[in-house]
Amino acid sequence: MAWTIQAFERYVAARTREQSAALAAGLPATAPVRLDWTVRTALREDPDGRGVRQYEHKTWGRQYASADGTVRELWIPSFGRAKTDRPAAEKAAIAHVVAQGLPARRRARLTPPPATSLVNPVPPERVRVFDFGCADGSVTQLLDWEPDTVRDLFRRAAAPAFIAAATGTGVRPGASCVDCKVIAHCGRLPRTPALWGPLRAPLPPRIARRSISAWDLRLHGDCPAQYHLVRHLRLNDLTPENSGARRGRVVDAVLNARHAQSPLRSCRGLPQAHGSVLPSGHSLEEPMAQSVLRLLDEHRALCPLDGLASQETVLTQHRVTAYIPELDVVVLAVPDLLHTRRGRWIWRETKTSAAPLWEGRSLLRSFPQLALAVLLFDKGALGDGPRRGRVELEHLREGSGESRLEAIDPSRPATVAEAREVIADLAEPLLRDTSYEPRTGRHCQTCQVRSWCEQGTAHLSALASAPVHDVKRGSADAA
Structure with missing residues (x-):
């Protein structure tokens, strides 16, 4: 309203x-x-x-x-x-x-x-x-x-x-599958029944088909109201992204352009990054631009195209789509890079961060998109089964030796069991939600719809007027 x-x-x-x-x-x-x-x-x-x-x-x-x-x-x-x-x-x-x-x-x-x-x-x-x-x-x-x-x-x-x-008669699975009237007869859309296992409790009846993605799960996990307003109603108050998010977008844009080149060329063989590699339309102040260049140099040692044969398949920002028939839910995922290596599909997610990975929490919990990738491999959504696939996290940080490449085997039963638990914890509350009540927290600081949310605005006002020691504690929690 x-x-x-x-x-x-x-x-x-x-x-x-x-x-x-x-x-x-x-x-x-x-x-x-x-x-x-x-x-x-x-x-x-x-x-x-x-x-x-x-x-x-x-x-x-x-x-x-x-x-x-x-x-x-x-x-x-x-x-x-x-x-x-x-x-x-x-x-x-x-x-x-x-x-x-x-x-x-x-x-x-x-x-x-x-x-x-x-x-x-x-x-x-x-x-x-x-x-x-x-x-x-x-x-x-x-x-x-x-x-x-x-x-x-x-x-x-x-x-x-x-x-x-x-x-046109081609078939291209994607977000349009949500509104497709012949989805039951489509032979190109992979079926992934019981993607995260049996439901813990029955879901409320729904009239319309819906989709879920890793972003949906994260947004709803933070705040159901933000998820509903941003993803369903597509609202946005144009709140500027924080510097870390802007930096990550620029790094993604550069890597996507590099990895999409033909013929294939590894970033390892490229000279050290300089200002001209930054894409047009991405305006960064000088300290942030230098940070991007250092992260791109960190990537060179971890580039997934290094040593890759020219006949291998490389897909940048390729949408992977699957369908859970018993829930009438379309699953959407967009890995940063999806490529083959000697017949094996490899799913690469690249993240930039100022802080190291937190050892006290599993990768699948910290990055639900990795858990979703494991389950899509497990259900054969990428074609060849989990034993011929791998999920990777490229975690880029400034400083020599600070970046890491983590590999996840989607064929390990323990990994699949953890991925099912992670996705069930996020997806089932989302699919059961019918009211989308606001949930305040540190995410209110960067919320795209806070301008129209009384609870979020009141939450931040309370933080701003709190005693100094409380504000410092809140800032530490947010960091």
Whole structure:
């Protein structure tokens, strides 16, 4: 509710500012259009190869038009900041619907399509599309085109994309499996029944299929409210990441680019890292940039591509997807690197840290993504069974000799048993949760939705006003 109120107020303010600027520039005022703009393309009497007789093109967002019909606008809300641009095919498709579509009510699914196409006989003279950032009120004008431009770009950019989408028959398991209506008949999606063993207690009934990932498990373990707002509702107050997280992202970006090169090349043979290796778009102040370079140099001795034959498979940020049929749950995992070595799959996770690994806690407890990887190997989600796989943790720290490479054997019964316990401890509370109550703690300091959480805000205010010795103890706990 708090997020909605803020987003509404920001939107009204942004829309008011833009309308004032448009009027000052000589454009007519625009008012909301209630019905969806729709372009219906009727085919010949016989259906096409997919059994389709008519295609409908629609857009999503807030629609506006001038009273004389010469100007049409579409405002597309984004949950965070306004997107600065969108792919050419997407923009051309949006402009086509805004320019050519007519307002139409949603038809019942079983109603036969009309015989004629629903296309605007008098398109507007100007099409304008804006992207609006709900979290900060930012606005980006994505396009301002005349009809000739819309037609030309639709033909060159959007039409080929529509044809590829309508005729494509490939199968690509991933996040879209959650909404797939034929998941029961998919032969490409690995089945992993009883992934973490039998349930400890029955789960409440659910209507919709859902997904879980290691990030989901960690977020819910910290705070159910944060998990629900970030993962389900996709909210984000744009709280800046801490320096450690920013550093880790830059290291990941550099290693992903290096490991994805063809032909394969080990980082061990590269010269010492320097400032030019940092990827564009990642702005770091000088001390942090030097820290990144030192971590990249630490990686050279642990690079998984060292000695790897050119015919081996190397996948960077490859999504591993599995399905738990009895729970109707899709499992999603994205290892930093997945590669083969002499026919054996190796799953590599890379973590950067200022502190050494804590010897008092197992790796699977400290990094649940490792436990999830063990179980996916155990259930054959990577194809060849656990005896032909290995899970690795590359723990990078500054300083010569401080970094470590830990190997985990997913075929050991004791390892599998521990992984099942770790994932069950995290996954079953998540799947049983129906209220997503806030749970305050040190994670409130970097929470992406704290701006709209009364409990989290109150928790941090209490820490800030606590006596000095209490604050120091809290800081030590957080560290």
